[in-house]
Amino acid sequence: MSALNVRHVNKTFGSTQVLKDISLAIDSGEFLILVGPSGCGKSTLMNTIAGLEPVTSGEIRIGDEDVTWHTPSERDIAMVFQSYALYPSMNVRQNISFGLEMRKMPKAQREEAVSRVAELLQITPLLDRKPSQLSGGQRQRVAMGRALAREPQIYLFDEPLSNLDAKLRVEMRTEIKKLHQRLGTTIVYVTHDQIEAMTLADRIAVMRDGEILQLGTPHEVYNDPVDMFVAGFMGSPSMNFLPVTLVSQASGYALQVHDEKQGGTALTLPWPVERDTQELSSRVGDRLILGLRPEHFLEDDAIQETSGEGTRLEVTATVVEPTGADTLLQAWLGGNEITARLGPKSRVVAGDRVALRADLSRAVLFDEKTQRRLA
Amino acid sequence: MANMVRRHTTSARLWRAGLYTLLIVAALVYLLPLVVMLLTSLKPLDDIRAGGLLSLPSTISFEAWSKAWGAACTGMRCNGMSGYFLNSIAIVVPAVAISSFVGALNGYVLTKWRFRGANLCFALLLFGCFVPFQVVLMPMARTLGWLGLASSTSGLVLVHVVYGIAFTTLFFRNYYVSIPDEMIAAAKLDGAGFWRIFWRILLPVSGPIITVTVIWQFTQIWNDFLFGVSFAGFDSQPVTVALNNMVNTSTGVKEYNVDMAAAMIAALPTLVVYVLAGKYFVRGLTAGSVKG
Amino acid sequence: MPSNVSAPASRERRHRRSLAGHIERVLPRLVVAPSLAVALFFVYGYMLWTFLLSMTNSRMLPQYDFVGFEQYARLFANERWHVAATNLVVFGGLFIVSCLVIGLLLAILLDQRIRQEGALRTVYLYPMALSLIVTGVVWRWLLNPGLGIQAMVRGWGFEDFTFNWLVDSDMAIYTLVIAAVWQASGFVMALFLAGLRSIDDSLFQAAALDGASLPRIYTRIVLPSLRPVVFSSVMILAHIAIKSFDLVMALTGGGPGYATDLPATFMYAHTFTRGQIGLGSASAIMMLCGVLAILVPYLYSELRGQRHG
Numbered sequence: 001m002s003a004l005n006v007r008h009v010n011k012t013f014g015s016t017q018v019l020k021d022i023s024l025a026i027d028s029g030e031f032l033i034l035v036g037p038s039g040c041g042k043s044t045l046m047n048t049i050a051g052l053e054p055v056t057s058g059e060i061r062i063g064d065e066d067v068t069w070h071t072p073s074e075r076d077i078a079m080v081f082q083s084y085a086l087y088p089s090m091n092v093r094q095n096i097s098f099g100l101e102m103r104k105m106p107k108a109q110r111e112e113a114v115s116r117v118a119e120l121l122q123i124t125p126l127l128d129r130k131p132s133q134l135s136g137g138q139r140q141r142v143a144m145g146r147a148l149a150r151e152p153q154i155y156l157f158d159e160p161l162s163n164l165d166a167k168l169r170v171e172m173r174t175e176i177k178k179l180h181q182r183l184g185t186t187i188v189y190v191t192h193d194q195i196e197a198m199t200l201a202d203r204i205a206v207m208r209d210g211e212i213l214q215l216g217t218p219h220e221v222y223n224d225p226v227d228m229f230v231a232g233f234m235g236s237p238s239m240n241f242l243p244v245t246l247v248s249q250a251s252g253y254a255l256q257v258h259d260e261k262q263g264g265t266a267l268t269l270p271w272p273v274e275r276d277t278q279e280l281s282s283r284v285g286d287r288l289i290l291g292l293r294p295e296h297f298l299e300d301d302a303i304q305e306t307s308g309e310g311t312r313l314e315v316t317a318t319v320v321e322p323t324g325a326d327t328l329l330q331a332w333l334g335g336n337e338i339t340a341r342l343g344p345k346s347r348v349v350a351g352d353r354v355a356l357r358a359d360l361s362r363a364v365l366f367d368e369k370t371q372r373r374l375a
Numbered sequence: 376m377a378n379m380v381r382r383h384t385t386s387a388r389l390w391r392a393g394l395y396t397l398l399i400v401a402a403l404v405y406l407l408p409l410v411v412m413l414l415t416s417l418k419p420l421d422d423i424r425a426g427g428l429l430s431l432p433s434t435i436s437f438e439a440w441s442k443a444w445g446a447a448c449t450g451m452r453c454n455g456m457s458g459y460f461l462n463s464i465a466i467v468v469p470a471v472a473i474s475s476f477v478g479a480l481n482g483y484v485l486t487k488w489r490f491r492g493a494n495l496c497f498a499l500l501l502f503g504c505f506v507p508f509q510v511v512l513m514p515m516a517r518t519l520g521w522l523g524l525a526s527s528t529s530g531l532v533l534v535h536v537v538y539g540i541a542f543t544t545l546f547f548r549n550y551y552v553s554i555p556d557e558m559i560a561a562a563k564l565d566g567a568g569f570w571r572i573f574w575r576i577l578l579p580v581s582g583p584i585i586t587v588t589v590i591w592q593f594t595q596i597w598n599d600f601l602f603g604v605s606f607a608g609f610d611s612q613p614v615t616v617a618l619n620n621m622v623n624t625s626t627g628v629k630e631y632n633v634d635m636a637a638a639m640i641a642a643l644p645t646l647v648v649y650v651l652a653g654k655y656f657v658r659g660l661t662a663g664s665v666k667g
Numbered sequence: 668m669p670s671n672v673s674a675p676a677s678r679e680r681r682h683r684r685s686l687a688g689h690i691e692r693v694l695p696r697l698v699v700a701p702s703l704a705v706a707l708f709f710v711y712g713y714m715l716w717t718f719l720l721s722m723t724n725s726r727m728l729p730q731y732d733f734v735g736f737e738q739y740a741r742l743f744a745n746e747r748w749h750v751a752a753t754n755l756v757v758f759g760g761l762f763i764v765s766c767l768v769i770g771l772l773l774a775i776l777l778d779q780r781i782r783q784e785g786a787l788r789t790v791y792l793y794p795m796a797l798s799l800i801v802t803g804v805v806w807r808w809l810l811n812p813g814l815g816i817q818a819m820v821r822g823w824g825f826e827d828f829t830f831n832w833l834v835d836s837d838m839a840i841y842t843l844v845i846a847a848v849w850q851a852s853g854f855v856m857a858l859f860l861a862g863l864r865s866i867d868d869s870l871f872q873a874a875a876l877d878g879a880s881l882p883r884i885y886t887r888i889v890l891p892s893l894r895p896v897v898f899s900s901v902m903i904l905a906h907i908a909i910k911s912f913d914l915v916m917a918l919t920g921g922g923p924g925y926a927t928d929l930p931a932t933f934m935y936a937h938t939f940t941r942g943q944i945g946l947g948s949a950s951a952i953m954m955l956c957g958v959l960a961i962l963v964p965y966l967y968s969e970l971r972g973q974r975h976g
Binding site: 395398402409411424427505514619634648653660 | 687690720773781787792794799800802806814815906909920951955957
């Protein structure tokens with residue numbers, strides 16, 4: 001039995017349909033992340049789960065109970081908001097225990113619960129302060145404490161880290177992950193940050209225009225994207241998309257990369273034989289889109305250390321961005337600008353000729369028109 | 376004004392001096408009526424007849440004040456302003472309390488529990504801020520008569536509540552709009568209902584707007600003349616009506632010092648509020664107007 | 668904007684909502700319902716009622732034998748109404764323009780990093796806290812030719828000084844302007860000052876770097892950005908002018924004769940003291956039309972601005 005079950009939920013505001021036939025199920029203890037660009041409906045979906053906005057049609061079940069028409073307080077749900085939404089007139093202790101008080105928990109038990117979560121989140125020294133006396137990170141902890149104290153069936157997190165500075169965001173991300181592993185809570189988490197989604201989630205639902213495009217583990221969503229949108233949205237820097245024509249050669253299929261500037265074919269990349277599919281045979285001669293992630297390019301001498309796989313290509317570096325952990329290289333490849341992730345040892349500077357190898361064994365192919373995945 | 380580096384030349388100094396002179400002269404002009412009112416109220420009648428609006432009293436006497444308070448004649452009666460002052464209090468206190476409370480509830484619903492037609496509802500209420508009260512005088516007089524509230528302070532309380540709700544609703548609505556909806560959502564998820572959210576979450580953060588609203592309503596109702604003169608009986612007149620009657624009473628010797636003392640008495644409550652809480656007074660004026 | 672109701676509310680749905688859900692749906696409407704009912708009756712109902720009265724021949728007491736627009740015809744033929752309406756135009760025009768000029772001037776002067784700005788502001792604004800009756804009583808005393816300003820200046824040795832507008836039927840209307848401007852100009856100053864303060868400092872800095880002089884900065888950059896404040900000030904002042912009643916009653920009593928009558932005093936006199944309820948109601952409706960004539964374009968531009976912004 002799943003902890004949360006959303007079935008065919010539709011939601012319209014006036015004439016715009018914000019959620020289009022959304023269905024998903026979450027197991028108990030699962031960490032599900034809804035990710036997508038702003039306006040994709042992820043926050044609306046979360047609000048309908050919380051009961052803050054009614055659905056237009058469809059059903060929402062928590063455990064085995066139909067809660068579609070329950071008020072928020074009748075659903076056993078706690079939520080952590082982007083703005084934290086702490087009650088400014090109450091101190092931290094009162095903020096945490098308010099929900100327990102509303103649910104008529106006796107005072108002694110409430111105090112016990114407050115000190116338990118305060119200890120868990122290391123906010124015990126802050127208990128008597130007002131929210132206005134707390135830093136952003138501390139407010140964030142209090143907001144989580146308020147949710148944790150209730151011990152609800154489901155936790156909703158609405159972009160909880162987006163108001164924190166970069167360093168704190170990474171720290172809190174780890175902390176949320178630890179808490180989830182330790183407490184085994186069921187979490188639905190909304191974010192527009194794909195790194196947060198990748199690092200935290202058990203499963204990711206990528207949304208756009210009110211639809212779930214793909215629902216899968218971070219590994220699946222990253223490595224097996226269903227379409228160009230998901231492929232481009234997940235991963236930073238984004239996947240490189242190259243216009244190609246599929247051709248048939250003696251050794252198997254090959255991809256002719258178009259030269260967008262001068263016309264014609266810039267280079268030809270052989271398609272790995274083991275990745276031939278039935279569908280490809282019918283697409284010979286079609287224009288397709290080849291998707292290569294930055295890490296699918298390797299500097300040539302780096303390759304020799306590992307294996308001889310991949311196709312050698314020479315490019316001129318236009319921009320080199322060393323991040324410390326690795327080096328990002330931008331270069332022109334047949335009139336298309338590509339980004340490659342090179343090792344930290346790379347000594348390339350802008351203007352150099354660089355020899356790269358493209359590892360097509362992990363590349364993906366899309367239909368140019370429908371943008372759906374082909375192989 | 377921006378913080379900019381300025382040259383400290385002689386012309387710049389002259390300009391500053393002129394600036395201050397202008398501002399201080401203006402301030403004196405604004406203060407003149409109040410000063411004259413106060414000086415006159417402290418003078419014996421002989422000083423007044425001798426002329427000299429701004430001359431200091433030969434002897435400071437509070438006689439005019441005590442007469443204005445307890446013995447001056449308004450129309451037929453000669454009991455001073457005290458009874459009417461108390462009438463004003465009896466009208467103002469309940470009217471301010473009720474209209475502010477109702478306004479707070481309306482503002483709460485119209486921002487945090489929006490329903491279909493909420494905007495229309497607000498627009499309909501808001502028009503009460505603009506209606507010229509002359510349009511409602513006659514029907515209101517009839518209605519108060521039917522309700523048995525004619526010529527009573529309760530009747531005036533009703534009138535001020537009815538026409539104050541538009542303003543109080545506007546104030547609270549504009550304030551509550553700025554309170555994040557997420558806070559209400561959090562309280563709902565925490566299990567609080569309509570009333571609990573109002574009492575426990577919203578009211579505790581409403582201090583500033585309550586102050587603004589109460590001061591605004593207090594000033595409006597205390598200073599009201601039109602409703603008072605239209606609906607009050609002899610025993611329920613507010614202080615403004617009594618003051619006007621006293622000044623216009625033509626029997627006997629005209630005692631200007633008593634008139635001025637009476638005017639001071641009528642003006643003091645709102646002046647005190649203004650001096651103590653000027654910031655909120657201004658905020659009410661601008662909130663009630665700029666956004667209205 | 669989230670609405671708590673969605674378009675097709677099926678019967679099934681209403682069935683499935685819990686009791687608490689029902690209460691949460693109904694309670695907010697119940698809470699505003701009394702206020703709405705009050706507004707519908709005491710504002711809109713009364714407007715209609717007064718309009719009906721204006722179509723009748725009511726005198727001392729309301730009665731409902733309809734005579735069409737006869738009262739309006741009488742109103743427009745009434746010389747006293749003409750005086751009142753003309754007075755309103757003169758009074759309102761001068762009052763609004765003077766308040767705007769003085770208010771803007773004071774605001775700009777105060778915006779020059781003045782020491783004791785708070786105290787000065789308090790002084791300029793305090794008249795707004797006073798009742799118009801108090802204002803009227805005080806100015807009546809100041810303008811009293813025998814003992815007020817005229818007497819004071821004559822006492823200084825200027826024997827020919829004359830300032831007797833209060834008893835001069837051609838000039839009495841201007842005494843209303845003086846008192847009203849004294850009362851409200853500080854308020855306009857506060858509005859303008861708030862407007863000036865909301866202008867980004869970097870605008871001044873950028874203009875100064877471009878080499879613009881201070882007067883130029885004010886005329887070219889600051890004043891245009893104060894347009895909304897001017898609009899709302901005009902709107903409020905016009906509203907005050909149309910409703911002006913207290914001040915006239917306390918300062919001039921409408922006199923000498925009816926030289927300083929305004930529509931508000933005209934309405935009051937005919938309805939409550941002269942037993943002409945029909946005519947008084949017609950004048951009240953005309954006042955309402957005056958307010959609407961100002962309000963409707965204002966609201967229209969406000970709403971349109973919001974939609975664009």
